[in-house]
Amino acid sequence: MxxxxxxxxxxxxxxxxxxxxxxxxxxxxxxxxxxxxxxxxxxxxxxxxxxxxxxxxxxxxxxxxxxxxxxxxxxxxxxxxxxxxxxxxxxxxxxxxxxxxxxxxxxxxxxxxxxxxxxCPVLPKAVTLGFFGVKDFDSVLKLYKSAKASLGEILSAFEMADNDSISSTVQNLKLPNPIADFPFYVLVETHGSDETHDAEKLSRFLEREMSSGLIIDGTVTSEPAKMQDTDKDVEGHVITWFTAAVDMDGNKQGHPCWDTIWNLRESIAGAGLLDGYVYKYDVSIPAARYYDLVPVLRQRMAGKAVKVYGYGHVGDGNIHINVTVPEYSKEATDMLEPFIFEEVSKLKGSISAEHGVGFRKPHFIHYSKDEGAISLMRELKQLMDPNGILNPYKVLPDP
Amino acid sequence: MxxxxxxxxxxxxxxxxxxxxxxxxxxxxxxxxxxxxxxxxxxxxxxxxxxxxxxxxxxxxxxxxxxxxxxxxxxxxxxxxxxxxxxxxxxxxxxxxxxxxxxxxxxxxxxxxxxxxxxCPVLPKAVTLGFFGVKDFDSVLKLYKSAKASLGEILSAFEMADNDSISSTVQNLKLPNPIADFPFYVLVETHGSDETHDAEKLSRFLEREMSSGLIIDGTVTSEPAKMQDTDKDVEGHVITWFTAAVDMDGNKQGHPCWDTIWNLRESIAGAGLLDGYVYKYDVSIPAARYYDLVPVLRQRMAGKAVKVYGYGHVGDGNIHINVTVPEYSKEATDMLEPFIFEEVSKLKGSISAEHGVGFRKPHFIHYSKDEGAISLMRELKQLMDPNGILNPYKVLPDP
CATH class of the missing domain: 3.30.465.10 (Uridine Diphospho-n-acetylenolpyruvylglucosamine Reductase; domain 3)
Known part of the structure; x- marks a missing residue:
């Protein structure tokens, strides 16, 4: 096979x-x-x-x-x-x-x-990466709209992480943060067919949004032997240009800066485990309300949770919300569930953006699917697998 | 509604x-x-x-x-x-x-x-258009591969038309052809976020492929007040750069050259009607065999058809094949159908790329769907519309 x-x-x-x-x-x-x-x-x-x-x-x-x-x-x-x-x-x-x-x-x-x-699409010839500090979530959204307009067809990732996400990861895993401490961080990646054009688009975007104040500080890395200068923007902030990161085969490698940034982003999920038990939610929420749930949960879990933080794929409307508690308890679970699913449902979101339903979420599926949809799902299952032999107990709730 | x-x-x-x-x-x-x-x-x-x-x-x-x-x-x-x-x-x-x-x-x-x-994706800020003459269909395919690599993320259309498609349109509708007479024509359009970058990519592509010999001659048009020169490529071919075509709202307008090219391409479908009755087929065929059917049909219809020609969206594997006969006859129909569907089926193509099945093609659907798929279609129809009240006689063949 x-x-x-x-x-x-x-x-x-x-x-x-x-x-x-x-x-x-x-x-x-x-x-x-x-x-x-x-x-x-x-x-x-x-x-x-x-x-x-x-x-x-x-x-x-x-x-x-x-x-x-x-x-x-x-x-x-x-x-x-x-x-x-x-x-x-x-x-x-x-x-x-x-x-x-x-x-x-x-x-x-x-x-x-x-x-x-x-x-299979064409392998990008150039990959560039930017990591930016911003002052609030509203700036993250404005920056996303601006990135879509400026970077258009080459924008391949627009990720965000709040301060708690990054600071936990930096502290727990002793990872370096390439820029200073900020309320929110944004990671922008481009995949394009022309290194010079792509770097020009990304640096123009960075310069404009530093002038506008949306980006407070940032760093950009690209392919070998390019952009090795240190510049200052109009307000005197230092913009550091790093070298390298993608080899001839398109593999990320070599220079530590690229790895620093992606490592930091990709380590968030695991870093929380050192603080205790982590409840992880993978939800989609329409852009304007993307971050709404984090402050709501912080208030609800005050005194119970070590940390509540949010990070994820803004470009896909997909946010990961982690709630760290000293240890697993039924009380914490009951405070979180189904509360969080009810809130996602009110925001017209999805209770499972990527991870599916499996056997743990069938009884929550009604928070994301209406009665007509669930009943059509049942009919399809009955039609195509009348004896229920394919992956039983998964996806569909008990009748 | x-x-x-x-x-x-x-x-x-x-x-x-x-x-x-x-x-x-x-x-x-x-x-x-x-x-x-x-x-x-x-x-x-x-x-x-x-x-x-x-x-x-x-x-x-x-x-x-x-x-x-x-x-x-x-x-x-x-x-x-x-x-x-x-x-x-x-x-x-x-x-x-x-x-x-x-x-x-x-x-x-x-x-x-x-x-x-x-x-809805972001409105492109720049639209450029190229129209090229090439010597054979093999060159069209090579050019497509090269355009994907060079133009990558901005490539928005890659269309081809054979000589008969264009010459019938030029003759029947008295439309001007902006370049000379060639065995095959290729139309390339880009949608991008930076006018200068996009024009640079397209002209670099044109220059390289004129040097390589894949493009024999060509013309490129872009937005107002840009690229108004006449250049010569390395082999002394004249490259004419036209002005304008897209207004501030992104609407195609103004300068005739843009319209000349798209008009020519979009008029092919109608132009054949002046030669008699036109059998039109809208099929998908995997890239390498995309044009195979046209010479096969020319041979089969020799002496019967006025013209057999092919044009379409190479980038989508979708070819329109038109067969013009002096007037409709059952004999011509029987020579074409189901022959053409059988051939498409052998090439693992689709007998209806875009236009659907409707009420005219249900009895041909087996050329594109296997028994298991047709039977699953019937089951779905039975499940969701047991009384057959939704668009009856369409899509599904009689049992």
Missing amino acids: NKIISLDEISGALVCEAGCILETLDNYVKEQNLIMPLDLGAKGSCHIGGNVSTNAGGLRLLRYGNLHGSLMGVEAVKADGTVVDCIRTLKKDNTGYHLKHLFIGSEGTLGIVTKVAVH | NKIISLDEISGALVCEAGCILETLDNYVKEQNLIMPLDLGAKGSCHIGGNVSTNAGGLRLLRYGNLHGSLMGVEAVKADGTVVDCIRTLKKDNTGYHLKHLFIGSEGTLGIVTKVAVH
């Missing part, structure tokens, strides 16, 4: 079996100057079939879109053993129902994905 | 009723520096609900992806009157089955779309 079947180097269509490891595929398509349209922390071990079944999003979603957009075809086996062959390597195919989407994100409960056809 | 409900200017999420006209929406979101992710010739009259129900692709698909990727949510009414409310303005939502995709492209046979939530 881990065979690569074909790669069309012109269209970028990759066909492979479901058991292929994401990183193996990424390395394979890189030889043809392509990349996989998704990237996850778990890429060294996760299977592409699992990525499809769980509708994995990951780090490149802002730039390359979701799997519903990039999956060209699927082969799946239904509960009765029927093979549904929707493997096609076409971008446009309007011949009947678009069945492949039934298998994307249904967590293996409607059929087992056995083969996939994925559209 | 034509109310715009909300627009989130930060995330770009637009929510509206199904009866809104695509062009009205495009004008509305433009005020916030956004565009609709799809564009069609029929945009002045088509409804967004119909776009969703037919999975409309159109001219911007290469750049902004398909509706499965850009639709954030749908509200639909099932045959039994139940409302399924999947309106969300989130990019990531993994709470249960991704039901909205059942209503995309099922041509109203599984439910009636009543509201949609669509992600």
Whole structure:
């Protein structure tokens, strides 16, 4: 089940079996100057079939879109053993129902994905990274709007972390913070086809937003031997330009600054564990209300929680909210759940942005799906797996 | 049914009723520096609900992806009157089955779309256009691969037309051809956020591929007051740079050159009507075999057809094949159908790339869908519309 079947180097269509490891595929398509349209922390071990079944999003979603957009075809086996062959390597195919989407994100409960056809975009020739300090969450949002306008087509990540997220990580893991202490941090990454153009766009964005006051301080890193100066902006703030970070194969490496920034961002999830027990929530909330829940939870958990912090993919509306308590207690759990899901529901958000429903959240699903939708889900499950043999107890709540 | 409900200017999420006209929406979101992710010739009259129900692709698909990727949510009414409310303005939502995709492209046979939530990308600040002559189809494919690598994230259209397509249009409609007579023509359009960078990328691409010999001659047009020179490339070919074409609102207008090029491309479909009766096929074929069917059909229809020609969206694998005969005859029809569908099927293509199945193609659907898929389609139809009251006689073949 881990065979690569074909790669069309012109269209970028990759066909492979479901058991292929994401990183193996990424390395394979890189030889043809392509990349996989998704990237996850778990890429060294996760299977592409699992990525499809769980509708994995990951780090490149802002730039390359979701799997519903990039999956060209699927082969799946239904509960009765029927093979549904929707493997096609076409971008446009309007011949009947678009069945492949039934298998994307249904967590293996409607059929087992056995083969996939994925559209691989062109490998970016240049990757640049900026890390900025800002004064409040409103500035984060304004900066996102400005980044979309200035960086447009090359914007590949727009991440934010509040002060508690970064300071816990710096303290607990002894990681360096490349800039000073700020209420909020923003990480901006670009993927583009021209190093000079991309660096120009990013530095113009940085200069303009330092002048406007949205960015208080920041650092930008790019590819080797570029931008090694130290400049001052109009208000006399020091802008440090670092070197390098991406080798000839597009791998991040070499210079510590790049790693400093991404490491800091990617270590937040784990760093909290040193403070006690961590309740982790992975929710989506419409942009304007993205950070609303953090102060609400801080107030609710005052005296109970060590820390409440929020960080995540602003560009995707996806925020991770971590609540650290000295140790697990039923009392803390009851204060958090279903309260947090009720609040997300009021904000028209999703109680599970990326991580799915699994067996722990079926009884919370009504916070994100209305009665009509849940009943259609039940009907589909009954139709495609009448004996309930595919991933039982998952996704659907008890009737 | 034509109310715009909300627009989130930060995330770009637009929510509206199904009866809104695509062009009205495009004008509305433009005020916030956004565009609709799809564009069609029929945009002045088509409804967004119909776009969703037919999975409309159109001219911007290469750049902004398909509706499965850009639709954030749908509200639909099932045959039994139940409302399924999947309106969300989130990019990531993994709470249960991704039901909205059942209503995309099922041509109203599984439910009636009543509201949609669509992600609108940022309005491009710069649009550039190139029109090139090349010597054979192999060069078209090589040029596409090269354009993907050079223009990457700004490439918004890569179209081709063979000599018969263009010469019929030039002759029948008395339209000017901005370059000389060539075996194949390629139209390249870019949408980007920086005029100077984009023009630089496109002209570098043009220069390189004129040197390599892939492009024999070409013309590039951009925004007002830019690039008004006439240059010569390394081999002494004249490169003419035209002015203007996009006004402050991003509308194509003013200078005739832009219109000359797009008009020529967009008039191909209608021009053939002056030669007699036109059989039109809208198929998808994997890149490497994209043009294969045209010479096959020329041979088969020799002496019967006035012309057989191919043109279309290379970037989407979507080719339009037109066969012009002096007048309609059953003999010609029988020579073409199902022959052409059989050939498309052998090439693992789609017999209907964009235009859907409707009531004319249900009995041909097996050329693009296998038995397992057709039977799952029937089961879904039976589940969601047991009395067959939604768009009867469409999409599904008789049992």
